[in-house]
Structures are given as C-alpha cells and as structure tokens.
Amino acid sequence: MSTLAYDGTAMLGRQLRRARNNPGLLILTQTMPISMLLFFGYVFGSALAVPGAGYRSFLVPGLLVATAAGGVMTGMFQSAQDVHRGVTDRLRTLPMSRAAVPVGQAAADVLVTAAGTVPFLLVGLAVGWRVEGSALGAVGALALLLLFRFACVWIGMFLGLLTRNEEAAGQLGGATFLLPLLSSAYIPTAGLPDGLRTVAEWNPISAVATALRELFGNAPVPEGAAWPVAHPVAGSLGWCAVLLAVFVPLAVRQYGRGRG
C-alpha cells in the first residue's frame, strides 16, 4: 500500500506538472462550461420554464455535472496518449505499483477539476446563481461532484487503455458531449416523452445533477421521477459506487495487460 501511495503521488505530481506546462489546454477546458452557461443561460433561459427555480440557477449545477462527466473524455484521451507515446510502456517496465498510474492520474484530474469549479462558480454567482441551502449542503454537493468526476475518469482511462489510439479516443471523446443532452443537466426531464424520460432519468448525470440542485437548494426534486432521481443523493452515491466497482478493476487490469 505504501508503494501505491508513493508511486501514486509521483504520478499525481506528473499530471499536475503537465497541466501547469500546458496552461492553454487548461484555460480552454475552463472556458467551455462558462461559455455554455452564458449561452444556454440567456438563449434557452428566456424560453424554458423550470418548476420552482430560475433557469440559470437550475443550469449551474447541471453544467457542473455535465463538465464532470467530461472526465470520461479527459481520462480516455490521456490514457490513450500515454499508450501511443510509449510512456505507458516505460512505466510498465519500472518496478512500481501497477495501480499507481491510473490512481495518480484520477487523483490529479479531481484536483484540476476542483480548481476549475472556482472560476465557473464565480461566473455562476455573477449570473444570479446562489447557494440557497446550508453551507454543509454546499460542501456535500461539491464532494459529490468530485466523486462523480473521479468515477468518470476511471471509465475514460479504461476506454483509453482499450483503444490505445489517441485519435480514436478524441473521436469517441467527442461523443461524450452527447451524454448530458439526454439527462436533466440542461432541461427538466418532466417534459420529455415517456420512453426518453425513463432513459434520461436513469442516466447517472441526472441523479447527480438533481442531487446538486437539492444540496445547493436551487431546485426541488421533481415529482414522479425514476428512483435514482427521486432519491438523488442516495442514487448518485449508488451510481458512483457501481461505476467505480466496475471500472477501477477493469482499468487496472487493462493497464497491467498492455498490448498483445
């Protein structure tokens, strides 16, 4: 375990240094949700009515979760890039903990994400979003958000190690932008046709977005929703537990196997 902690910290340091050396990429990934907040908030906001909340107050937690789901893309791209560049091969010939590479990568990603929520929430405050519940609830919301990000990065790392191809990972990663569209990240699911509504409410993004809205006190839990949305905090924790239980072992095993 101490090997894992030591090597994991070294790998975490590597990812943070990479982020620091590449500030352009970091700024770009932070700009995206902010521009979506302004664009959606003012364009859709005038047309959409959300029960019990203003649209921008509803949108801020939704975009936080949609951005966290982008961890699938980030994890996939970074892992595929490491395989492609031969970094994974070198690490695999070192006498280090095998799990340390994905663990360090996921931990670093969570730290970068945490830092990224600060400017986003400042813009959120500027457009009228507020913590309307308790401070403890707000802390719980952020913790849940980061836990969800952590789970998403593991999905991505597994897929990246599986595809091993930077370009394919980029293409597939683009598709992950579609996932929040079929969830309650941007719109209330109550207005959707029955079949679509069920799919959207079983999308983990919906459970986490609803949980954040409840914990921040931004919008009430919708009536008559599927179980994970009707019990959003328990539902979100359950989703994270399931995703981690599946993808942590898969990613670690795939890392150990390498190619061939």
Next chain:
Amino acid sequence: MTTTYAVLSEGLEKRFGTVHALRGLDLAVAEGTVCGVLGPNGAGKTTAVRLLTTLLRPDAGSARIAGHDLVREAAAVRRRIAVTGQDTSIDGDLTGRENLRLFARLHRVDGAAVRAAALLDRFGLTEAADRPASGYSGGMRRRLDLAASLIRRPEVLFLDEPTTGLDPASRNLIWDVVRELTGEGTTVLLTTQYLEEADRLADDIALVDRGRVAQTGSPAELKALVGTHAEVVVADADALPAAAGVLDRLTGSLPSVDPERNAVGAVAKDPTLTLPHLVRTLDAAGVPLLDASLRPPTLDDVFLRLTDGHHVHHPRDDKERAA
C-alpha cells in the same frame, strides 16, 4: 568455471492472431557482454525485446533475466532491467529535467534532482533541460530516453534499434555510453538493422530470422563462416589457368574464372591470407598480374548468406509489433 548468463531464453514463442512472431527463440547472453540481435524487418526482434522486458507474456517457452524468471518473478526482473525502445517513451508535456526527476522518484533514487542533472549533462541536454520534451529533436528525444533508462545502472539494458534514424553525433554518444556501461558490468542486448553497429559494439551476435535464432557467434566467427573473397586480374587469358592454380592452392576452394575480364576469384576460408602473400605467390609463379584484391566479408555478406537473401531491408520501417 561456468558462464553466468544475464539473459537466457528457451523456446520463447509469441503469436499475434495468425502471425507467429516468435517461433522458439533461444538466446544466451553472458553477463557483462553486448549481444547484438540482428535481423530483417519482421524477424521478431521487437517482439523479443517486449517479451524479455515483461511488456508481453510469452505463449510458450521460458526465460531468466539476471537470474529471475521472466513470468513468475516479473517484479524482480523489472528491478534489474531498463529498456529504450525504438519509439521514444518520454512525456512530451514535461521538460527533460521533469521527466528524469519523475523516473528517478519512481526508481526510489535518493537525490533525484542531482541524478537528473548529472544525466542531462552526460547526454548533452543541460541547455534544453527546462524546455518541454515535445520540442526536442529526434536525437535529443532518444538521448533523453536513454538517460531515463540509466537513472539507476541496470543489470541488463535492452536497446531496441537505439540509433535508427539518428544523426552521427547522437549515434556516437549512444555507442560510447554502451561501452561505458559494459565497462561497469551491465549486460546489453541491442537489436539493430545496422551491421556496422553490431560489428562495433557486439561481443556476440544472434542472427534472428523468421522468429528464430538462425546463427550465433562473435562478429569474427560469423565472418569466417563466409570467408574472404580474393580476386586477381591477369594481363592475358593464357595466364588464367596458372592464376587459378595458385588461388586454388592458397584458398583451398574452387576458383571461378571470368574470361571476359581475365579475372579469377575464390573464397578464402583462412582469415590469415594476406594481400602481399597472395601477390608474391602469384608473381613467383610467373603470373602477369594487373590487379589483385582481398575483400574481407562484411556482416552484410553473413546476413545475406544466412538468411538466404530472402528480404530487402528498409531501415526505419521495422514495425513488427502486433497490429
């Protein structure tokens, strides 16, 4: 006194789908020596390195690296080896210094910063040390890659085509480093398509062809297998039989006569045959000599002869890994 082998493999096999990349590879590399694994594209060289460095698991066969079983004691093997592949394996988003410090930490080297600085200096990278490695030239990347392999002196160093596509300065630096390392007791297994490289560095050569070792020996032994080619040109055709007689006697092999050029050639198995001796003997026999030459065999000759010349090699095109 028995020889200790740093690398000892028996019957290593690896398949990728329908491609039988290794068909029973037997290698024995004595401690502290340089073994050159030489072979055409697709012979299985890279696959062999990937197996021997624990990156791939063999389908059959076994190997011991520095005394440890490749499969059952993979962690112990990893503590004793280092690899520099033909594709560089450094992080382009980190600087050269950051790369080396990271690998030093992962190797549990005390004073990672000092070690990194010393290696940067040794590999001529001090000036570029704090720039992202993605901006390095091919030669610089390869040097940084090799430096990363030498964070801790490995017992066995695997170099997969270390100088393919490199400028002469980087190539010479890498050759010097290999010689230094063997001087300190490291065993080096290097694959190459450059016969000159194997000739200069290797104590022993394993010629690999179609997934097997076709021939092993020192460069001199392999050359002796092919022999020295002697050729003389005489002033008129009447002297050809006399010249052929002398060559027959000196080389012990049947001379071939080229009447159009008034030339006679033969292959000398005896490596001690010298040009003055050849010329004096022909002169004493009254042969009107116009030209005489002895061409020692190159490893190219060995290579072509032992692999039946069934391939043409294209450097920089050796992607024999699984598709």
